[in-house]
Amino acid sequence: MRLILASQSPRRREILSKFFKNFDVIPSKVSEESIAKTPEEHAVEVARKKACDVYSRYGGTVVGADTIVVLKDKILGKPRNKEEARKMLRELSGKVHKVITGYCIIHEGKEITGYVVTEVKFRELSKEEIEWYISTGEPLDKAGAYGIQGKGGVLVEWIKGDYYNVVGFPMKIILELKNLGFKLS
Structure with missing residues (x-):
């Protein structure tokens, strides 16, 4: 069985490679626009478009x-600038x-x-902390302008749920692939 990750995210590639050794990475060419009514539907719709394209x-x-x-029901995508x-x-x-994550x-x-x-939950951030984090360059390619797996982890007070989901590739996907017959490595 050929396994393909339809994403160019280095974080998704890294997480998937912890569990499965043989897979290809082929990014989709679709837009991340959505007409969904809820954030959950938006995430699933975009994920589906990516998978169907590849x-x-x-x-x-x-x-x-x-x-x-x-x-508060507002989607914070990747920031376009500082x-x-x-x-x-x-x-x-x-x-x-x-x-x-859809x-x-x-x-x-x-x-x-x-x-x-x-x-x-984020801690209360000072202006200096925000400026420091922006100066690292980390926020510019991440949804919500932070990466919990990097220096952005210092901004977080707590999480409730799957840590890997916050990074961008929840364990639910790994378990679904295992259930389909892909062997964990």
């Missing part, structure tokens, strides 16, 4: 995922938000879709 071209078993940060990152970090400071696995022509939600 599956239509390569077949195999394809995993698509999309991770979003949600604060000012957007600064604004997002100020919004998240001292608050609980959700990290939602996923779609296409296996033998059948789709398995779902999503995982993890709650994350």
Whole structure:
């Protein structure tokens, strides 16, 4: 069975490689736009579009995922610049938000879709802490302008749920692949 990760995320690749040695990485070419009504539906819709795009071209078993940060039903995507990152970090400071990863696995022509939600609480951040974190460059390619697995971990007070989901690839996907017959390595 050929396993394909439909993502260019180095974090997803790293997590998947902890459990499965043989897989290909083929990023999808679809837009992350969505007409979904809820953040959960948005994440699943985008993950499905990614998986379907790659599956239509390569077949195999394809995993698509999309991770979003949600604060009071507002999706915080990847910041386009430092000012957007600064604004997002100020919004998240001292608050609980959700990290939602939608996923779609296409296996033998059948789709398995779902999503995982993890709650994350940020500490109250000072202006200096926000400026320091922005100066690291880390926030600019991550949903919600932070990466818990890197220096952004210092911003977090607590999490409730799957840590790997906050990184962008929940354990639920690993277990789904195991249930489909992929052997853990």
